[in-house]
Amino acid sequence: MIALAIETATPACAVALEVDGAVAEEVLDLERRHTEVLAAGVARLLAATGVVPADLDRVVVDRGPGLYTGLRVGIATALGLALATGAGLLPVTSLEVLATAAARAGATGELVALVDGRRGEVFAQRFSLEPVTALDRARVLRPEALAPELAARPALLCGDGARRYRDAFAGAEVLDLAVPPPSAALELARGREPAETVVPLYLREADAVANFTTRTRAT
Amino acid sequence: MESVLGIETSCDETAAAVVRADLVTLSSVVESSIDQHRDFGGVVPELAGRAHVATIRPVVERALADAGLDPQRPGITGIAVTAGPGLVGSLLVGLSFAKALALAWDLPYVGVNHLEGHLFAPLLESPGLEWPLMTLLVSGGHSMIVYQRGPGEHEVLGETVDDAAGEAYDKVARWLGLGYPGGPVIDRLALEGSAARLPLPRGMLGSGLDLSFSGLKTAVVRATEGRDDLALADVAASFQATLAEQLLRKLRAALSHHDARSVALAGGVAANSALREGVAALAAELGVAAHLPALAMCTDNAAMIAAAGLHRLAHGGASPLTLSARPNWDLREVA
Ligand SMILES: [Zn+2]
Numbered sequence: 001m002i003a004l005a006i007e008t009a010t011p012a013c014a015v016a017l018e019v020d021g022a023v024a025e026e027v028l029d030l031e032r033r034h035t036e037v038l039a040a041g042v043a044r045l046l047a048a049t050g051v052v053p054a055d056l057d058r059v060v061v062d063r064g065p066g067l068y069t070g071l072r073v074g075i076a077t078a079l080g081l082a083l084a085t086g087a088g089l090l091p092v093t094s095l096e097v098l099a100t101a102a103a104r105a106g107a108t109g110e111l112v113a114l115v116d117g118r119r120g121e122v123f124a125q126r127f128s129l130e131p132v133t134a135l136d137r138a139r140v141l142r143p144e145a146l147a148p149e150l151a152a153r154p155a156l157l158c159g160d161g162a163r164r165y166r167d168a169f170a171g172a173e174v175l176d177l178a179v180p181p182p183s184a185a186l187e188l189a190r191g192r193e194p195a196e197t198v199v200p201l202y203l204r205e206a207d208a209v210a211n212f213t214t215r216t217r218a219t
Numbered sequence: 220m221e222s223v224l225g226i227e228t229s230c231d232e233t234a235a236a237v238v239r240a241d242l243v244t245l246s247s248v249v250e251s252s253i254d255q256h257r258d259f260g261g262v263v264p265e266l267a268g269r270a271h272v273a274t275i276r277p278v279v280e281r282a283l284a285d286a287g288l289d290p291q292r293p294g295i296t297g298i299a300v301t302a303g304p305g306l307v308g309s310l311l312v313g314l315s316f317a318k319a320l321a322l323a324w325d326l327p328y329v330g331v332n333h334l335e336g337h338l339f340a341p342l343l344e345s346p347g348l349e350w351p352l353m354t355l356l357v358s359g360g361h362s363m364i365v366y367q368r369g370p371g372e373h374e375v376l377g378e379t380v381d382d383a384a385g386e387a388y389d390k391v392a393r394w395l396g397l398g399y400p401g402g403p404v405i406d407r408l409a410l411e412g413s414a415a416r417l418p419l420p421r422g423m424l425g426s427g428l429d430l431s432f433s434g435l436k437t438a439v440v441r442a443t444e445g446r447d448d449l450a451l452a453d454v455a456a457s458f459q460a461t462l463a464e465q466l467l468r469k470l471r472a473a474l475s476h477h478d479a480r481s482v483a484l485a486g487g488v489a490a491n492s493a494l495r496e497g498v499a500a501l502a503a504e505l506g507v508a509a510h511l512p513a514l515a516m517c518t519d520n521a522a523m524i525a526a527a528g529l530h531r532l533a534h535g536g537a538s539p540l541t542l543s544a545r546p547n548w549d550l551r552e553v554a
Pocket of ligand 1: 333337358486487518519
């Protein structure tokens with residue numbers, strides 16, 4: 001079984017490749033250069049492992065929530081690879097990947113995974129870690145709105161949203177886990193069936209008014 | 220024979236096409252998200268980006284199937300994808316998808332300038348077209364006059380200093396409460412009106428061969444503000460005639476200074492009836508061949524990107540997998 005995992009939900013870009021149980025993982029970039037580094041990184045990782053793309057059985061991809069441009073690059077890449085190789089597509093969410101990685105690192109009890117949502121908001125979901133089970137739905141909210149909930153029901157925190165808004169969650173333990181590791185995505189997807197297609201998990205309506213512009217129309 | 224898969228996602232069209240080296244189009248699929256943008260009076264970048272990521276795979280799949288190709292063994296020789304100019308969040312969908320295909324199929328791919336794609340569109344319909352060629356490229360995002368001695372050898376003679384022609388249509392349509400996009404509705408209305416009933420000032424041309432449309436939009440607003448007695452059809456006719464007259468004057472001037480043997484219209488506004496008639500008449504008068512694109516070739520499509528890509532792959536070669544989207548890519552920087 002050969003599976004590739006693509007991670008682009010945060011400013012980081014990372015890939016992992018599993019060949020018959022052996023996993024190689026590489027963080028390609030930390031600075032939002034998904035478009036520039038992803039395809040070249042996948043090519044390099046495959047070549048280094050002696051895998052040709054046609055050998056891929058599965059492509060696991062983080063569908064967010066997270067950075068919209070990053071998700072589009074990651075998902076478009078996964079869709080293209082799946083079409084061209086016939087590999088199965090396995091979507092996972094950034095929040096469940098974070099929880100899986102936290103459990104793998106030995107964390108126990110409850111955890112709230114937090115991905116930076118920009119515009120002063122975080123994407124959040126609470127998990128129980130033994131085994132990893134979601135306790136609510138992924139949602140988007142302001143850190144200040146989450147703080148009272150955490151005070152009433154403490155949990156470990158992880159993700160780049162936890163790191164960025166650490167001060168808003170004073171007292172909570174923040175794990176050193178900002179980027180959802182694609183190796184954890186591989187682990188998470190292991191028992192799942194391939195999906196027909198993948199779309200990003202946005203959790204927000206397109207902010208049509210804020211983003212509105214006709215200037216760049218290029219028909 | 221060599222053939223290229225073209226992919227286009229620079230604005231609101233998600234498109235894919237397969238074109239052979241002799242410029243025969245084997246397939247061409249275009250999906251537009253325009254209906255999602257209507258209420259906003261223009262393309263909303265975030266909505267366009269979302270539509271591309273949802274549509275890119277089925278569109279490419281269909282283009283391959285229509286050309287009789289197996290997605291796992293397509294037997295093509297390269298891939299061309301629009302790298303700019305356009306909306307960055309839209310461009311990167313097609314670009315990422317194309318890179319993944321290039322990587323998986325082990326094929327060369329090239330990032331194509333969208334405007335150069337438009338310049339190749341006439342060749343798809345008229346492969347025997349005589350050079351040099353003068354092209355009036357008019358769309359919602361761009362308006363320029365380009366002189367070409369041969370394929371890919373372009374010289375921008377003039378371009379808009381403010382709005383694009385299609386943008387002027389959209390703005391005037393919005394002012395008149397006609398909805399979006401403005402081009403088709405104004406064109407239709409204009410057929411029922413008379414330009415003579417509302418003469419607009421002619422003195423708002425840009426300098427030299429450059430174009431300018433914001434003054435015309437202002438003139439329409441001034442001439443119609445508070446006037447309930449005017450027929451919309453007459454306003455539409457007058458605006459359309461004045462805009463076409465400006466474009467044709469510039470095109471005539473360009474043709475008088477350059478030895479073109481053919482003249483072509485390209486871009487979304489090339490669907491405009493007044494402009495088509497005017498270019499045909501001008502070409503006949505000057506004794507050059509006119510190329511007026513089929514309506515399907517006016518809108519953004521991927522066949523034109525594939526055609527430009529065939530040329531680029533044959534002259535200069537492939538792009539690296541590290542290529543970035545170039546939202547402001549100037550045609551003059553294409554070498
Ligand atoms: Zn265009």
